[in-house]
Amino acid sequence: MKPLTEMAQSSQIFRNVPRMDVLDLISKGSVKEAERGASIHLQGERAHSLFIVLEGWVKLYRMSSCGNEAVVGVLSNGDCFGEAAAVPGEVFSTGAEAVAASKLLQIDAQDLWHAIDSDPVLCRAFLGATLSDNRALVHQLGQLKSHTAAQRIADFLLSLCKDEVGECIVVLPYDKVLIAGWLGMKPESLSRAFRRLEPYGVKIRKDRALIQSVERLLAFADEDPSKSWSEKAWKTS
Template sequence: MKAPLSEAVRKSVLLNGLSEEVRDRLLKDSVQRSYAEGETIFLQGDPARAVFIVLRGFVKLSRMTPGGAEAVVSILGRNRSFAEAMALRGTPYPVTAEAISDCTLLQIDGTRLRHVLLENPEFAIGLLASTFVHFQALVNQIENLKAHTGVQRVAQFLSTLTEAESGPCEVALPYNKRLIAGNLGMQPESLSRAFARLREHGVKVDSSKAVIDDIAQLRLLAQD
């Protein structure tokens, strides 16, 4: 495996528990692919032939509803993997994957994934861990939609963009506001209203960043 991939591989839930020998076998035929913002990685219904790990940038997973509207399922950043279950079972992708920024992905062949799993039961732990991360993210998403207001959802989203524990901070918005709204289950106009309401709580948002007076207070607002 090439050196530039080492950090991403170590931090990937899918791969970080593997021995070096098993990991190298799995990644033997893997390739890095770069995508420009707006480029499609695969379409909903395409045969699932590969698993992907995000090395750089952001990827949107979405589904088209029967009415023709787009439903954002997830937005994934660095070190997150996707399409494991479909590649393992050989079923079609249930979502469309699109680069929402310039990004680089590690593409792992699905057939090799299945062979390594059959020959190395330890790899099953990595797959289970990765599946749990996806499941937990969906549970959190459902909880946020049902139990939290729009303002709380936005506050929680902003609080994940920094590791600061208290005091003032400034965070860069990782993608455009339309995508933020879709990821939070909101309409763009509802997101704008939530941003306006957050001014009362010391948060000022412009086109590309948010200035937060006290990140600890914002996290309390998100949890109330």
């Protein structure tokens, strides 16, 4: 139980909250194990709990009525989801599913309300976490609306090798079906888009991406999609 509290304290949401304020809340939570493929909560369901990922991977997704799934988040150690539980009467706006064997800290909504009521510091922590979610969503929206599939992959790879320069090798953290969903495309398109990154010095081997130059990739990720023709002409000559 010791490593559990440490993990939860260093999580995204509680990172900047004094130890004392969170201990009580965390101690009321329970650890839930979820195997790959297990559903954690459903879209539209009453937001009964807050979750913190202690270990593993969780995807947040939106199901359209025709059965089409859109991944809106992929979370790992220290990430937090189900913030809707902080507000009485809310429902989950996404579904959540473990995409790898995972350990979660589950905190009951009522305990949460009580904690928030009695401790303003916690409330602000939630506000911060939700704003952070917001930023992530806005970023994703921006990517989706004004970048090609290949550029979104570039952005994704770059997010995996933050602060690196020059050459670097990154490990793809989950399978390509999920990466495709997360980036808003089909697996086939992902596969092809990886190919299109080769001219920019990116090679994929199994679950590893070899990036020749982070700078070059960055330039590609930011460039205007509408001038692909001129780029291409310039490049194939």
